[in-house]
Amino acid sequence: MSPDDSFSRWIAALEAKHFAELTFPEVSRALRALSSTYVERRRKLAQGAALSGAGKRAAFALFYGPLHHLLVQHIAANLPGATRCPSTLVDLGCGTGASGAAWAHACTNSTRVIGIDRHPWALGEAADTYRTFGIPATVRQGDVATVKLPAAPAAMLAAFTVNELDAPARDALLPRLLDRARRGDRLLIIEPLAGFVAPWWNTWREAFEAAGGRADEWRLRTALPPIVEKLDRAAGLNHREITGRSLWLAA
Numbered sequence: 001m002s003p004d005d006s007f008s009r010w011i012a013a014l015e016a017k018h019f020a021e022l023t024f025p026e027v028s029r030a031l032r033a034l035s036s037t038y039v040e041r042r043r044k045l046a047q048g049a050a051l052s053g054a055g056k057r058a059a060f061a062l063f064y065g066p067l068h069h070l071l072v073q074h075i076a077a078n079l080p081g082a083t084r085c086p087s088t089l090v091d092l093g094c095g096t097g098a099s100g101a102a103w104a105h106a107c108t109n110s111t112r113v114i115g116i117d118r119h120p121w122a123l124g125e126a127a128d129t130y131r132t133f134g135i136p137a138t139v140r141q142g143d144v145a146t147v148k149l150p151a152a153p154a155a156m157l158a159a160f161t162v163n164e165l166d167a168p169a170r171d172a173l174l175p176r177l178l179d180r181a182r183r184g185d186r187l188l189i190i191e192p193l194a195g196f197v198a199p200w201w202n203t204w205r206e207a208f209e210a211a212g213g214r215a216d217e218w219r220l221r222t223a224l225p226p227i228v229e230k231l232d233r234a235a236g237l238n239h240r241e242i243t244g245r246s247l248w249l250a251a
């Protein structure tokens with residue numbers, strides 16, 4: 001099965017699931033509310049505001065999930081060595097599993113995923129996503145700041161997650177991840193390009209670079225699934241270009 005087949009099956013399954021409960025206008029209205037939570041009501045993110053309500057959850061799954069997947073697929077394919085994976089990949093703040101599935105699916109060897117999220121709804125979605133991509137996986141409810149992690153070496157992915165942590169949790173996570181990298185973990189952190197989303201980025205970037213890692217910015221123009229394009233237009237957004245930035249550290 002080619003990656004595209006899995007991706008198309010995943011999108012079809014998401015549409016079937018979420019439009020069984022909600023209409024297109026309901027989802028696109030919720031997408032507007034969700035994007036305003038990400039932009040204007042950021043302080044509510046740490047309280048889980050992004051995934052409050054069925055509409056926002058559907059909008060996240062159908063819209064941001066596929067965008068994150070396409071971006072992470074692109075990043076994994078373009079970072080030197082990123083497709084050689086340890087046997088375990090930890091998807092920190094896995095959400096619907098979109099990003100973890102993209103990286104695991106890009107790996108040239110088989111890797112099992114452990115998806116960790118504090119939100120029970122996300123864990124159910126992530127389990128469905130990993131299954132659709134044929135990736136062996138388990139999901140666990142937990143706080144990424146304190147959760148017990150599997151033995152190193154593992155691949156650690158935090159895609160669009162660190163910006164949702166409060167400052168003490170974020171500050172504690174950085175040395176923990178760097179310590180794991182010294183024991184053989186590969187670290188991939190992904191966040192939006194917009195500076196206001198991640199004011200801590202330069203501190204993290206300097207720490208990754210000092211440890212021998214790298215920072216990159218990404219701009220990807222690719223065909224979007226029709227449902228993503230339609231939601232983009234209906235919610236007045238513009239994702240003809242998918243952008244993001246990453247920190248990468250691999251021993």
Ligand SMILES: C[S@@+](CC[C@H](N)C(=O)[O-])C[C@H]1O[C@@H](n2cnc3c(N)ncnc32)[C@H](O)[C@@H]1O
Nearest residue numbers: 068093094095099117118119143144159160164
């Ligand atoms: C913007 S979503 C990104 C999801 C996924 N990584 C992706 O790329 O699509 C952020 C996720 O992090 C989770 N999250 C935020 N803070 C968390 C914490 N302290 N512990 C565990 N999960 C957390 C949220 O529940 C949400 O599912």
